[in-house]
Amino acid sequence: MPDEPLELGEITISDWNAHTGKMAEVGFLAIARRLPSLIGQAMRMAWRASPRDMVATVVLSLLGGVFTAFGLLATTGVLSALFSEGPTPDRVVAALPSLALVAGAATLRTAVQAGAGWAESRLNPQVSRLTEERLYGLTSRVELASYDDPDFHDALQRARMRGVATADTVVTMAIDVVTGLVGLAAVAGVLGVLHPVLLPLLLLAVLPDAWAAVRSARMRYTTLYALIPKARRKWIIAELLANRDPAAEVRSFTMRGFLLRMYDAVARAEQEVLLGLAKRQTVARLTGEALGGMGSGLVYVALGLLLAAAAIPLAVAGTAVLAIRQGQSSLANLLYSTNHLYEEGLYFTDFLDFCAEAEQRLPTARPAVPPARFTRIEAANLTFAYPGATQPALRGVSVEINRGEVIAFVGENGSGKTTLAKILSGLYEPDSGQVTWDGLDLKQINPEAIRANTAVIAQDHTRWPLTARYNITMGTDKGTEPLDAAAQVAGADEVIAELPHGYRTLLDRRFKDGQELSGGQWQRIAVARGFHRDAQLLICDEPTAALDARAEHALFERLRAHSDGRTVLLITHRLASVRYADRIYVLDHGKVTEQGTHASLMRLKGLYAELYTLQSSAYQ
Secondary structure (H helix, E strand, O other), rough: OOOOOOOOOOOOOOOOHHHHHHHOOOOOOHHHHHHHHHHHHHHHHHHHHHHHHHHHHHHHHHHHHHHHHHHHHHHHHHHHHHHOOOHHHHHHHHHHHHHHHHHHHHHHHHHHHHHHHHHHHHHHHHHHHHHHHHHHHHHHOOOHHHOOOOOHHHHHHHHHHHHHHOOOHHHHHHHHHHHHHHHHHHHHHHHHHHOOOOHHHHHHHHHHHHHHHHHHHHHHHHHHHHHHHHHHHHHHHHHHHHHOOOOOHHHHHHHHHHHHHHHHHHHHHHHHHHHHHHHHHHHHHHHHHHHHHHHHHHHHHHHHHHHOOOOOHHHHHHHHHHHHHHHHHHHHHHHHHHHHHHHHHHHHHHHHHHHHHHHOOOOOOOOOOOOOHHHHHHHEEEEEEEOOOOOOOOEEEEEEEEOOOOOEEEOOOOOOOOHHHHHOOOOOOOEEEEEEOOOOOOHHEEHHHHHEEEEEOOOOOOOOOOOOHHHHHHOOOOOOOHHHHHHHHHHHHHHHHHHOOHHOOOOOOOEEEEEEEEOHHHHHHHHHHHHOOOOOEEEOOOOOOOOOOHHHHHHHHHHHHHHHOOEEEEEEOOOHHHOOOEEEEEEEEEEEEEEEEEHHHHHOOOOHHHHHHHHHHHHH
């Protein structure tokens, strides 16, 4: 139905454009009032990145302004000599010393500006590296529960999406603002030295251009803010048309024509708005240029009157014209840098605010270490609620695990099995209650030490875009023999044998020579990852979810053989796999409602017996 009206709907503003609305609302004076704070933040960041390059950039930029002023003053000497009486050769000779000063000032200004540019080009990548390291150093250390807090997650997204990317731009714009101010100050100083009445002429010449620049920028921000939902929807449709993941369904369901129609509708609407913006900006620019022309005309009239009244010599008037034009150029750079610095500074502040919040979420120092080989893990009266949740995920849960046991957690979805396992392994801290390893409270033990003694085969395991070797060793390579043993126990050796480069094969098709695995193959790699860690406590959370029946049976046989002398915590919905566990805990809505062996729980005829009977009857 090509004529069917399209339901484009609305879409939320992206983190990349989160502050564009603020730019559309504030005035230039409000922006100027915040400049000192932004410049200070940028300079502190630049100092931490590279004190030498920061000082070089700022000092050389300031020297550029000094040489600009010196060159303008020297120009007065050139014009005075050329406009004096006498033969032309004599006037030219008299102007040569001043010309040499002008040439020297121009050469030095060019040299110091080039030096400032070089130092700044060195500074920017160092600032980017510093901000990225700070962000990811914090995100990899904050407590895991932080990622379940929507406010923290939103702040993280804003810091990642644009906050980090703007750090080097903020530093650059801060330096450009300082440079623009120095340029204006240099011009104003020159005019003040030449004649005090020339300073008002500078304002008369530059204010119309300033008005036009601010007006045009405000139009741009207002328009782009209104276009954000359309631009975001166009980007989403473009992703559907160009990405690999939806490519098969786009063809299977013949979506191409529909998506192109939707894309065209959004693009045309965006185009109309941008064409209107171009028209309004052109009018503002022409108005500004007209007012600027009037201002320049008044400047020349004023200079003519000053010359007629013999208030200033002709050479001073010529220098004033050059200085005013230099002032107009410095003002244009200053206005652009100011607007850009304020806008990028809003996102940079998001980054700084997130880092401050993340530092408050870092775990406290814990000097204790876990026992070399624990004898008993106990959890007493655990309660835990996710941030923002109305109901706790665990309520008064108590369990015990002895070394060498195979313990199973079973229950329906949302009963708290995975949450309990994460608390036992130190990934989450309970809101109340206590977890101890041989009587030592986990809250006193270094979290990294606990994790080094724990291996987790996660249900939603990560498909790392690394080689097969690194997907198993996770950066803790112990040699070929442990790697082969872990792969064999998990059945991943068969997967590795089919890869073109064995363990060196990159497991991501987005890269050259990369390979993609099936869900079951990835599951075996994840299981091998857990076995390779050779930890005291092995947590298996639905380790066979993506395996076929034969592979599942083989894995559990290997798991039982591999667990000899080790402690295994098994979380699964496939109850046939847990009947040989030493002890089974049944969770229901965050509470342990039953515990015991398979036989005792079947005699109890409770939830476990009901679930086991339902599953077993399906195979009869």
